Each structure stands twice: as structure tokens, then as C-alpha cells.
Amino acid sequence: MEEIKSPRKTVMLSGGVLVALAMIMALVMAFSATPAGIMVDNRQIAAVKSEAQAEAVIADFLAEQKTLADSEVYFAENVTVAADIKADTVVSYEEAMQLLAEAATPVTDGAAIVVNGKPVVYMGSTELANNALQYLKRSYLPNDSTMTVLDAKFAEEVIVEPAEAKVAELCDLNEAKLALKGIDTGVAPISVIVVLEKTRTEEVPFKTVYKNSNKLRYGVTETKQQGVNGSREVTLQLVQTNGVETARYEMKSTTLVEAVDAIVMQGAQVQTSSRSTTYVTEAGMIWPTTAKRISSYYGTRSRGYHTGLDIDGNSGDPVWAAKDGTVLEAGYNGSYGNDIVISHGDGLKTRYSHLKSISVSAGDKVTIGQQIGTEGSTGNSTGAHLHFEVIVNGDSVNPLNYIK
Numbered sequence: 001m002e003e004i005k006s007p008r009k010t011v012m013l014s015g016g017v018l019v020a021l022a023m024i025m026a027l028v029m030a031f032s033a034t035p036a037g038i039m040v041d042n043r044q045i046a047a048v049k050s051e052a053q054a055e056a057v058i059a060d061f062l063a064e065q066k067t068l069a070d071s072e073v074y075f076a077e078n079v080t081v082a083a084d085i086k087a088d089t090v091v092s093y094e095e096a097m098q099l100l101a102e103a104a105t106p107v108t109d110g111a112a113i114v115v116n117g118k119p120v121v122y123m124g125s126t127e128l129a130n131n132a133l134q135y136l137k138r139s140y141l142p143n144d145s146t147m148t149v150l151d152a153k154f155a156e157e158v159i160v161e162p163a164e165a166k167v168a169e170l171c172d173l174n175e176a177k178l179a180l181k182g183i184d185t186g187v188a189p190i191s192v193i194v195v196l197e198k199t200r201t202e203e204v205p206f207k208t209v210y211k212n213s214n215k216l217r218y219g220v221t222e223t224k225q226q227g228v229n230g231s232r233e234v235t236l237q238l239v240q241t242n243g244v245e246t247a248r249y250e251m252k253s254t255t256l257v258e259a260v261d262a263i264v265m266q267g268a269q270v271q272t273s274s275r276s277t278t279y280v281t282e283a284g285m286i287w288p289t290t291a292k293r294i295s296s297y298y299g300t301r302s303r304g305y306h307t308g309l310d311i312d313g314n315s316g317d318p319v320w321a322a323k324d325g326t327v328l329e330a331g332y333n334g335s336y337g338n339d340i341v342i343s344h345g346d347g348l349k350t351r352y353s354h355l356k357s358i359s360v361s362a363g364d365k366v367t368i369g370q371q372i373g374t375e376g377s378t379g380n381s382t383g384a385h386l387h388f389e390v391i392v393n394g395d396s397v398n399p400l401n402y403i404k
């Protein structure tokens with residue numbers, strides 16, 4: 001009777017009972033839960049107090065890694081929970097987290113920057129990796145409005161490819177920039193080649209032309225025409241590798257203002273020791289004696305090669321230094337007879353042979369036109385003459401290119 005009268009009360013009572021039961025059940029389960037194992041590739045790495053806690057450790061660990069990676073993270077290994085295991089001791093939540101971090105490898109679907117087939121940097125996505133490469137290129141472009149960038153490229157084969165990346169090895173953009181520039185290792189894995197063009201105006205320095213003047217004494221110079229610098233517009237192509245110039249090409253040059261040569265007159269008048277006046281050649285030497293007649297030229301002759309010029313004359317004629325210099329040898333020298341060699345610097349020497357007398361010694365400084373001996377016929381000689389040689393870097397050359 002009562003039950004019929006008050007059915008709502010029964011329902012309400014039943015709801016209260018259910019809530020109470022659920023609470024009791026939860027308490028019972030919490031107190032009666034059996035330990036669970038966290039398994040990595042079927043190896044138990046930690047025992048925790050319950051299956052729920054094992055699952056929480058795994059979920060929380062992945063969530064933490066996901067925050068670090070900024071993308072979905074999974075384990076490279078097979079990570080599972082073994083319920084209802086027998087365990088004498090269980091570890092805390094924190095210890096389980098630590099053990100999982102040591103045993104498992106969280107990875108994400110990221111991207112690798114691959115240089116000549118070798119991955120050098122891992123990033124969270126291909127987009128990030130491409131950004132890092134773009135940044136790398138941009139970082140080597142000049143901050144100079146006078147330069148035009150013709151090309152910016154990598155010397156190596158550089159590609160970005162999707163790759164499973166360990167969260168611990170992921171680089172963010174800043175880390176990638178440092179790694180790609182080799183800041184830490186000192187060796188940049190990528191060479192960025194930038195080709196630049198630059199047009200600029202530059203000065204063209206004038207040249208100085210020297211001309212002999214028979215009106216001026218040897219050693220005196222007179223500027224006949226002042227030099228004036230010119231200018232030109234030049235287009236350069238510069239090649240830089242990782243910011244360092246490795247090549248430079250001149251692509252185009254346009255003269256804006258022609259340079260004007262400076263003309264300097266050099267005195268050619270030489271007063272010889274015999275008080276006669278002679279003149280230096282453009283090559284800077286004087287004829288070394290009074291006689292002018294050539295009895296044998298430089299070069300091939302019937303008996304062998306003649307390394308000098310034979311100038312006829314009389315025994316006792318003066319022999320002069322053909323140019324300022326230092327006496328290297330002065331004395332008797334086999335078939336050369338009485339012989340003098342003078343060094344004029346820059347590998348240039350002169351030789352005077354078959355002399356009757358020698359009036360200088362090795363080591364003496366001599367000036368052009370200074371008498372150094374007299375003509376004779378000593379050594380391998382059939383009559384009084386001067387054998388005169390010009391030697392350049394150890395080889396005799398035709399003296400008539402130096403005297404006339």
C-alpha cells in the first residue's frame with residue numbers, strides 16, 4: 001500500500017543508494033588495486049601501484065614531450081602497461097616518470113635537413129626546416145644597397161625530408177641557425193654561395209713615363225708633364241662563400257675621365273773620366289770605351305757561341321763602367337784575361353775582359369762613366385779589344401740591346 005502511494009520516494013532512495021555505492025566501489029578499488037608494470041619493448045622498467053597510475057605516467061610523459069616538441073609525440077619503442085603484476089615494491093609517480101624517460105625514446109614526425117645525403121639538423125616540421133634554410137641564405141646577403149644579389153645558393157646538395165626525429169634532438173629555429181652556421185663545431189655543414197654585382201666609380205692612377213734627355217746631366221730629372229688621375233665606372237661581380245669573398249671578376253669598365261701620363265725627363269749626359277761626353281741609352285747604359293768599331297758580334301760564330309761584343313780599339317784606351325754598380329770580380333780569369341764583372345742590381349751584370357790594366361777592386365762602388373781599367377789583349381785574345389758582356393739573371397744577352 002505504501003509503496004503504491006509513494007513511488008517517487010522509492011526512486012529518490014534508489015538514486016541515493018547508487019551514488020553511495022559508486023563511492024564505496026571507488027574506495028574499494030583504490031584500496032584493493034594491484035600493482036601494474038610499465039613495459040618498454042616487453043621489458044618491465046617500473047612497477048607502480050596501479051594500472052591507472054601506469055597509464056597516467058605514460059600519458060603525462062607524452063604530454064610533457066608534446067609540449068617540448070610542439071607536435072604529436074609517440075614512442076620509438078613499444079610502451080605498454082602490464083596489469084595485475086606481482087611486485088614487492090612499487091615506485092612513485094615521479095620515479096616512474098624518470099625511469100620511463102631513461103628507457104624510452106619519444107619521437108615525432110619531423111623533418112631532417114640533409115646535406116650531401118647526411119642529416120645534419122632535425123626540426124619539428126618540413127616548414128620549420130625550410131624556414132631555417134631560408135634564414136641561413138638571408139643571413140649571408142649583404143646589407144648594402146649598392147649591391148645587387150644575382151644568386152644565392154648552397155654549394156652542397158641540401159634537401160629537406162620528412163623524418164622521424166627524437167624529441168631530444170629537435171632544434172628550434174635559433175638552434176638550427178647556430179648548427180647550420182657551425183657556431184659550436186667550428187665547421188659549417190653548408191656553404192652558402194652568394195653572387196653579387198656592384199657598380200662603382202674608381203680612380204685610375206696616372207702612369208709615369210720616363211724619357212731620356214740629352215740636355216740634362218745623368219741623375220737629373222725634370223717633370224715635363226704632370227700626371228692627372230682618371231676615373232672609370234667598373235662593374236664587379238663578387239662571389240662570397242659564407243660571407244667571405246672567394247672570387248672577384250671585373251665584368252665591365254667604362255672610362256669616365258682619361259688619365260694623363262706624367263712625363264719625366266731623365267738626364268742622359270754622362271761625363272766620362274776622359275772628359276768626353278757620352279749619352280745613356282733608354283736601357284740606361286753608356287758605350288764602355290772610346291773606340292766604336294765592332295770586330296765580333298754577340299751570338300753564333302764559326303767557333304762556338306760568342307757571349308759578348310768585341311769592340312776594337314788601342315791598347316790603353318779607357319774602359320768605363322757602363323752603369324752605376326758594385327764590382328763583383330776584378331782580376332785575372334783564365335781565357336778572359338784581366339776581367340771585371342759589375343753588378344747593377346735586379347740580376348743585371350756587365351763584364352769587361354782582356355783588359356791591360358784594372359783600376360778597381362771587388363766590392364768597389366762605381367758610377368757610370370767611371371774608368372775601371374784599360375783595353376788590352378790578355379787571356380785568349382789575338383789583339384787589343386774589349387770583350388763586353390751583358391748578363392741578365394745569369395745568362396748573357398745581346399749587348400746591343402743595351403748600348404749603341
Ligand SMILES: [Zn+2]
Binds near residue numbers: 296306386
Ligand atoms: Zn769577345
